[in-house]
Amino acid sequence: MIRYTITTVLLVLASFVVQQFIPAFTGFHQSRILLVQLVFLCSAVTVGSPTMLLLAFISGFLWDTQSYIGTLNGDPQIYTQPVESLRFGYSILLFAAMGYLMQGVQPLFHQGKWQFSVVLSGIAIFLYLMAEYLIICFVRGGMMMDRFIVIQMACTALLTMLFSPIVFWILFRIAALCRHSINPAAAKKKNRRRRR
Amino acid sequence: MKPLNLIALLLFLGAATWALTRSESAVRDIQSKYFAAISPFLKSGSELETHARAFLEETNHSKALETELEAMRGEMGRLRLIESRYRDLETENNQMRRALAFKKLTRFDVVGAQVIRRQPTTWWQTVEIDAGEKSGIALQYVVLSNEGLVGKIDRIDKDRSSVLLLTDEKCLVSAKVEGSREVGILSGQRSQADGEPRLRLKYLSKDAQLKAGQRVLTTGLGGIFQPNIVLGTIESVESDALNSEAIVRPAVDFADLSTVFVVLSGDP
Numbered sequence: 001m002i003r004y005t006i007t008t009v010l011l012v013l014a015s016f017v018v019q020q021f022i023p024a025f026t027g028f029h030q031s032r033i034l035l036v037q038l039v040f041l042c043s044a045v046t047v048g049s050p051t052m053l054l055l056a057f058i059s060g061f062l063w064d065t066q067s068y069i070g071t072l073n074g075d076p077q078i079y080t081q082p083v084e085s086l087r088f089g090y091s092i093l094l095f096a097a098m099g100y101l102m103q104g105v106q107p108l109f110h111q112g113k114w115q116f117s118v119v120l121s122g123i124a125i126f127l128y129l130m131a132e133y134l135i136i137c138f139v140r141g142g143m144m145m146d147r148f149i150v151i152q153m154a155c156t157a158l159l160t161m162l163f164s165p166i167v168f169w170i171l172f173r174i175a176a177l178c179r180h181s182i183n184p185a186a187a188k189k190k191n192r193r194r195r196r
Numbered sequence: 197m198k199p200l201n202l203i204a205l206l207l208f209l210g211a212a213t214w215a216l217t218r219s220e221s222a223v224r225d226i227q228s229k230y231f232a233a234i235s236p237f238l239k240s241g242s243e244l245e246t247h248a249r250a251f252l253e254e255t256n257h258s259k260a261l262e263t264e265l266e267a268m269r270g271e272m273g274r275l276r277l278i279e280s281r282y283r284d285l286e287t288e289n290n291q292m293r294r295a296l297a298f299k300k301l302t303r304f305d306v307v308g309a310q311v312i313r314r315q316p317t318t319w320w321q322t323v324e325i326d327a328g329e330k331s332g333i334a335l336q337y338v339v340l341s342n343e344g345l346v347g348k349i350d351r352i353d354k355d356r357s358s359v360l361l362l363t364d365e366k367c368l369v370s371a372k373v374e375g376s377r378e379v380g381i382l383s384g385q386r387s388q389a390d391g392e393p394r395l396r397l398k399y400l401s402k403d404a405q406l407k408a409g410q411r412v413l414t415t416g417l418g419g420i421f422q423p424n425i426v427l428g429t430i431e432s433v434e435s436d437a438l439n440s441e442a443i444v445r446p447a448v449d450f451a452d453l454s455t456v457f458v459v460l461s462g463d464p
Binding site: 062087144146 | 208
């Protein structure tokens with residue numbers, strides 16, 4: 001169990017490095033693969049609530065660390081209406097909320113029905129982006145929700161979701177190597193079949 | 197709820213509150229440590245990317261590249277001559293300013309840098325360049341390309357820095373329209389329709405007489421950007437009861453940004 005937890009933390013950290021080299025797909029509505037969020041969401045469904053919260057804290061904290069933009073502006077007499085920055089740490093709460101959402105399908109995942117988690121990871125990515133955008137609108141003022149933004153979020157969610165079976169496969173392999181069962185019901189069924 | 201889950205939730209909320217209450221300087225320290233930790237990966241990754249791109253380009257367009265290289269060599273020689281002439285004129289200008297007891301000297305030294313990473317997030321427009329404090333760069337320094345203004349330095353480390361692009365909503369630039377008396381604040385837009393970045397020039401006068409194609413330049417006001425740097429061209433103008441706004445097409449092709457120049461002068 002502890003080995004699996006440590007490995008998922010390392011996997012999240014590795015996803016931060018890989019994410020640096022994943023560009024936006026300009027021909028696909030500026031969408032991108034959000035690998036960090038995907039690894040977190042897939043891991044969240046395989047672990048208990050305390051580990052999920054630990055992963056949410058690490059992911060949100062590092063995500064904000066790499067994307068935080070300073071508040072410095074020029075002369076306030078010229079730039080009278082500066083654009084607000086988002087508070088450092090807001091992503092931690094977003095990650096936790098998405099993690100709890102993923103844990104909602106944990107009973108199905110434990111029965112070996114991981115396909116529901118794949119679909120939910122896409123929905124969670126979309127909700128994550130939507131929530132992030134709404135926070136920006138709330139903090140900076142002016143609600144601008146046009147077709148392009150919705151398509152961009154949907155394409156990003158879809159593109160990211162397509163890679164979730166690979167992440168689940170990696171997690172299953174890691175669990176097997178750590179001798180930890182992440183879907184006990186499916187493992188029990190398998191054992192029963194073997195005995196017969 | 198199980199006691200263990202409740203304890204974990206309380207610890208999580210405590211840690212999240214701690215993170216949310218960090219000051220900007222504390223966040224900058226954390227950022228500096230984070231980027232120092234991942235810099236070996238960034239460096240090797242960007243080198244790998246550069247080599248792969250160079251290899252592909254070389255195999256695809258070796259002939260075309262050779263011709264282009266020749267043309268660029270010629271152009272570089274011409275620019276060197278112009279630069280040396282410009283330096284002479286600058287020195288002469290400074291000498292004359294001194295002679296006139298005019299205290300403010302013009303400085304326009306630049307350092308070249310390569311874009312090594314694009315921001316891997318959806319809503320923020322930044323790029324990472326391979327020059328930092330060691331090259332004499334500091335926060336808020338202006339970043340240019342040969343087409344016009346790229347943005348300003350937002351975060352700095354020893355040998356790399358982050359550039360907040362002009363297309364980001366947070367990058368505000370005091371701007372004027374060439375051939376008119378209109379002055380406003382230019383910034384990126386939150387939503388970039390069809391993926392092509394457009395800028396918004398706000399706070400123009402209600403009856404601004406502007407035409408599509410007019411150039412937009414920096415005013416030099418506000419303490420960050422030097423005057424008369426090209427920002428873009430006007431595409432359309434929208435007016436309401438109080439003021440007008442213009443949609444501006446940026447001069448720089450942000451999708452194809454590879455080499456940039458940081459102006460090594462804090463004086464606008």
